[in-house]
Amino acid sequence: MINKKGSMKLTQSWRWYGPNDPVSLSDIRQAGASGVVSALHQLPHGEIWREDQIMERKNMIEAAGLEWVIVESLPIHEAIKTRNGDVEHYLENYRISLRNLAACGLKTICYNFMPVLDWTRTDLAYALPNGAKALYFDWTDIAFFDQHILKRAGAEKSYSPEINAELLKRLDEFDNEKRRQLEEVVCMGVPTEGSVSVESLRESLEIYRPIGKLGLRKNLAYFLESIADVCEEEGIKMTLHPDDPPFPILGLPRIASNLEDLQWILEEVDKPFNGICFCTGSLGAGPFNDLPRILRTIGGRVYFAHLRNVKKDALGNFHESDHLEGDVDMVTVMRELVRLNQERSEPIPFRPDHGHQMLDDLEKITNPGYSAIGRLKGLAELRGLELGILSSQNQ
Numbered sequence: 001m002i003n004k005k006g007s008m009k010l011t012q013s014w015r016w017y018g019p020n021d022p023v024s025l026s027d028i029r030q031a032g033a034s035g036v037v038s039a040l041h042q043l044p045h046g047e048i049w050r051e052d053q054i055m056e057r058k059n060m061i062e063a064a065g066l067e068w069v070i071v072e073s074l075p076i077h078e079a080i081k082t083r084n085g086d087v088e089h090y091l092e093n094y095r096i097s098l099r100n101l102a103a104c105g106l107k108t109i110c111y112n113f114m115p116v117l118d119w120t121r122t123d124l125a126y127a128l129p130n131g132a133k134a135l136y137f138d139w140t141d142i143a144f145f146d147q148h149i150l151k152r153a154g155a156e157k158s159y160s161p162e163i164n165a166e167l168l169k170r171l172d173e174f175d176n177e178k179r180r181q182l183e184e185v186v187c188m189g190v191p192t193e194g195s196v197s198v199e200s201l202r203e204s205l206e207i208y209r210p211i212g213k214l215g216l217r218k219n220l221a222y223f224l225e226s227i228a229d230v231c232e233e234e235g236i237k238m239t240l241h242p243d244d245p246p247f248p249i250l251g252l253p254r255i256a257s258n259l260e261d262l263q264w265i266l267e268e269v270d271k272p273f274n275g276i277c278f279c280t281g282s283l284g285a286g287p288f289n290d291l292p293r294i295l296r297t298i299g300g301r302v303y304f305a306h307l308r309n310v311k312k313d314a315l316g317n318f319h320e321s322d323h324l325e326g327d328v329d330m331v332t333v334m335r336e337l338v339r340l341n342q343e344r345s346e347p348i349p350f351r352p353d354h355g356h357q358m359l360d361d362l363e364k365i366t367n368p369g370y371s372a373i374g375r376l377k378g379l380a381e382l383r384g385l386e387l388g389i390l391s392s393q394n395q
């Protein structure tokens, strides 16, 4: 495909949780996306994805006039992240799933290497002044969970004096109902896969303690080396999703939180298949992350983008803000993405990562962050931004 300057747009894509997703494929088409991001969420982590199961999902998507462009996620079993005795079995399963996906034409895979929990928030229905609801992360809430529910030894040392003071001030707020809600939200893990218990979270903390940041980095490198041949033979690109939020929580190690982390990963396994999913909302919650700079530095290895914004306060608490408003300079990020896209032979897919729960969706049961209307709004804004940048180039 010849990519004349300005002629190729980013692929507008949308996450679909499969047939049980309250948002249908027809909704996705009406939102104007052409690409679908999906996974076989019904399968437990570590199980082989068979070709017939993959084809069934692919056919569903294509029958709706859409294209399955990214697999998100092909999850990494805890045995691989902790490199325990079962690691070789799960690596072999992963390689088989990758080959099966490639045989079905699916060659860009998103995954994360966060211990135990996927993204973590403390409130899934944070009320915005306009009446919409957003996902929210509050340091004082997480400190309460850590110190009073999880009861992790020495937990208070993980929090700044300001947060510990705030916790003392707000202690009365944590009645039984608030404790129950907090426990549910923090332990939720991935919405479609059920939650972990406080007890099993405690056990995981013990497993990860001796591994630490260095050990987890090594385990990621081992995983990447173990799948390198399959990826190179099949033309597969792996895209690592950054940590969300991008700092250690509950004493668990984090290894994909900032530019230095991402550079380490790309250099340690310095092969083109080893790439990044550039998630602006995840990286944007980090106090020192300069998103345009990160993208300019590692952009050559970015094969997928999640676009959303966050707004932090003085304590570092953050909520998911409107896609074009917040701490992430989305205009500059989009300019850089458009530039990168113009160097590619295939367009880079992006999706409006999360969206607000708003309008009619306020009355509906939705997957947190993944209701229809808020993402539709985000996609519309992002598509307009891209078009504006492209047309200003051609003037």
Ligand code: DNO
Pocket: 072, 073, 110, 111, 112, 118, 119, 241, 244, 279, 281, 282, 306, 353
């Ligand atoms: C958060 C979301 C996550 C993400 C997974 C990828 O920013 O994009 O749900 O999809 O962590 O494995």
Ligand code: MN
Pocket: 241, 279, 281, 282, 306, 353
């Ligand atoms: Mn993301």
